[in-house]
Amino acid sequence: MKKLMALVLFVSTTLSFTACSNDDNAPIRSEINAEGTWYADKLSYTYGTTEMTHNYTEMPGENAVYQTDKLVIINNKVTLTEYFKNVSEPVVTTGTVKNNIITFDKEGYAPRQINGIVNGQLSLTYNYTMRGATLPVTVTYGNSNPTQYIGTWISHELSYTYGTTEMIHNYTDMPGDNAVNQPDNLVLTENTAVLTEYFKNKKEPVITKGTIKGNIITFEKENYTPRKINGIVKGQLSLTYDYTMRGSTLPVTVTYTSNK
Missing domain, CATH: 2.40.128.20 (Calycin beta-barrel core domain)
Structure with missing residues (x-):
């Protein structure tokens, strides 16, 4: 019986030593394929x-x-x-x-x-x-980009500072020379922009093309100021640019909803 117990202890010790030796020689971490x-x-x-x-x-x-x-x-x-x-x-x-x-x-x-x-x-x-x-x-x-600005966008709200007051309006409620009867349609690719506007004082929609460089949209028409892409927050695209309203020009921020 004593010999049997001694044999069991010997085998157990040998296995424990072998296991520890294998752990010591094992690589710390295998290479992750992140390609x-x-x-x-x-x-x-x-x-x-x-x-x-x-x-x-x-x-x-x-x-x-x-x-x-x-x-x-x-x-x-x-x-x-x-x-x-x-x-x-x-x-x-x-x-x-x-x-x-x-x-x-x-x-x-x-x-x-x-x-x-x-x-x-x-x-x-x-x-x-x-x-x-x-x-x-x-x-x-x-492996896909859910927040990228590429896509079709519809103007939603326009905000600006008047004196010391923060003002927010629905885009279609804005007065002035650029008043519209329906929201703008903005189509963005990686490098290009196509803006469709529906001015109240024009019978036909006005289509303007532009290019995107960095985070700036520059339109082909001279009287269109550059628009800065601020990013996408809670699914809405945000742009900032100078807007003329009742003879006064001021910086505004316009948010756009996705029209997928």
């Missing part, structure tokens, strides 16, 4: 003791964007395209992937940890600067 084209969707972080989650395009601060980031990963090479509100041109940054870490060529870009792909979404964690504070955030990316 593809990805679009930033949600950004989450901890503020104090509160977990916060936002649409990526709704984040404030110096890194605020008017269109979601585009991330392309091919053969361990990375290309990141960002659309900052305070920069007229898209910013393209390249990098590499090694051991599930994305390292960018530019010094000011923190490394990004690839956490994995869950339910078709890529997850990255990295340090993000927001209103002067830097904190770790986790960003999820989808």
